[in-house]
Amino acid sequence: MEVAFERGQTDATAQTLRIKQANPDFVIACLYEAETAIFLKDAKKFGLNVPVMGTAGTDLENTLKRVGDLDTVSNYYVPHMYADNLDGPRLKPYADILKKYYPSESLTAFSLISMGSAMAVVEALKRTGREPTREKLIAELDRTKDFDTHVLAGHISWSPSDRDGVKDVAVAGFVKGKPTVLKAWGKPL
Amino acid sequence: MYRATTVVNFGHGDLVMCGAFVVYLLVVMVGLPFLASVVLAVALLFLLGLVIELGLIERIKAGPHIGFALMCIAFGYVLRGIARAVWGREVLPMPSVFNFPPIFFGELVITADALIIFAAVGILLAAFFVLFYRSSAGRVMQALCQSERGAALVGINVRAFHGVMWGVGAALGAVGGVLLAPITLLHPxxxxxxxxxxxxxxxxxxxxxxxxxxxxxxxxxxxxxxxxxxxxxxxxxxxxxxxxxxxxxxxxxxxxxxxxxxxx
Missing domain, CATH: 1.10.8 (Helicase, Ruva Protein; domain 3)
Structure with missing residues (x-):
């Protein structure tokens, strides 16, 4: 079933009760940050105890801050674009770069998203040699295959007919109260 | 407040938001106890309402009624802008008055927030009913609502009453914000x-x-x-x-x- 939860709504009672009545196995919540938090609070209130998959923009750390208690987000999962937790050791060098140049920025799910693509572009530029041209760069970008950025969960592959480079994404959820990148339900990467 | 001043306050929603943010500031950032923060926020919003009436509304009293509406909308946007400048567009968790899990009676779900809102509205309603219908102050307010000139002619201080009623309206907005924000989350x-x-x-x-x-x-x-x-x-x-x-x-x-x- 599909229910609408409009932007700016402050109550998800009707939506939650309709979903609960349908007895779902799983809920996909395509919502913005505020509405996600309100829906999760109401889901807990009305005893809707099923896994909820949110959007990549509603990262776990900030969703937890918004709802204010771990119990409400314990069954909440999000697509995770990165190869590690936002505060994990694999992402630390990249988080440090961000902090160096933007010290007042807080780390969110969107903070490092362009770094993987930037690395692939740098690799292609290196391959073009000392005299890069537009054509050479495009050709090298199109030769990018299965490139591991160490930032993104998926590898980058481009071709002349496919510029949608990243096809894979991880899933993150709370394990023992901590946002964790998962390889299976409840199992950390 | 409409009964006493006949002004429809289009900025009232932002007074509700303002009251909730004041409590958030006092509880989460200053570390004051919740109840003390609520009392302080209600008092501060009362003063804010008073200032709005005496500083803004009173000045345009002689003008057309549309001026009140525009003034209310304008100060509402100013309050919202201040909140956005300080806290951004992020939603924040507001502490609840009491935090206990919901009670289930079959399909019926009763939450602490719902009980508190119900009780608070009941108490405020009873208090204002007594104030408006059973007290001399209430009769003065009704007289003001019917005819400001008539009320002034019999010696009622119209300006002071309007100021107080704006203060009371803003203070009630703070109460509303405190009750609503734990459910809806706090944002400008x-x-x-x-x-x-x-x-x-x-x-x-x-x-x-x-x-x-x-x-x-x-x-x-x-x-x-x-x-x-x-x-x-x-x-x-x-x-x-x-x-x-x-x-x-x-x-x-x-x-x-x-x-x-x-x-x-």
Whole structure:
């Protein structure tokens, strides 16, 4: 079933009760940050105890801050674009770069998203040699295959007919109260 | 406040938001106890209401009524802008008055927040009923509502009463913000989202009627949930607007409002 939860709504009672009545196995919540938090609070209130998959923009750390208690987000999962937790050791060098140049920025799910693509572009530029041209760069970008950025969960592959480079994404959820990148339900990467 | 001043405050939603943010500031950032923060926020919002009336509304008293509406909208936006400048657009968790898990009676779910709101509205309603209908101050307010010039002629300090009523209105906004924010989360647009629902509730219940405002609110809430539950969740947002249109078209004075005859 599909229910609408409009932007700016402050109550998800009707939506939650309709979903609960349908007895779902799983809920996909395509919502913005505020509405996600309100829906999760109401889901807990009305005893809707099923896994909820949110959007990549509603990262776990900030969703937890918004709802204010771990119990409400314990069954909440999000697509995770990165190869590690936002505060994990694999992402630390990249988080440090961000902090160096933007010290007042807080780390969110969107903070490092362009770094993987930037690395692939740098690799292609290196391959073009000392005299890069537009054509050479495009050709090298199109030769990018299965490139591991160490930032993104998926590898980058481009071709002349496919510029949608990243096809894979991880899933993150709370394990023992901590946002964790998962390889299976409840199992950390 | 409408009964006492006959000004429809289009900035009231932002006073609700402002009250909630003051409590958040005092509890989370300053570390004061919740109850003390609420009392302080109510007092501060009372002063803010007083300042708005004496500093802004009173100055344009002689002008057209549209000036009041625009002034209310303007100060509401200023308050919202200040909140955005300090806290951004992020939603924040507001501490609850009491935090205990919901109670289930079969399909019925009762939450602590709902009980507290119910109790607070009941107490405030009783207090204002006594104030308006059983006290001399209430009679003065009703006299002001009927004729400011007449009230002034019999020695009532109209300006002071208006100031106090704006203060009381803003203070009640703070109470509303404290009760609502734990459910809806705290953000600068909090009050604006409730303003139209408030007007719909008042239109349904009848402008100027206490019981009507409460009953209108309950009926509007029920209508929203029933429409969302049995028709479509896409229609929840427009229910308040539909109520306003229907009531104004079919029963302009609402359920308990009274038509006021004016001598011309």
């Amino acid at each position: 647009g909090l009050g604006a989202s409730f303003l139209i629902k408030g007007f719909a509730a008042m239109t349904l219940g009848g402008f100027g009627s206490f019981g009507g405002a409460v009953l209108g609110g309950l009926l509007l809430g029920l209508a929203e949930q029933l429409v969302g539950g049995y028709v479509s969740t896409k229609l929840i947002d427009i229910t308040a607007y539909l109520v306003i249109i229907l009531v104004l078209a079919l029963r302009p004075n609402g359920l308990f409002g009274r038509a006021i005859a004016e001598k011309v």
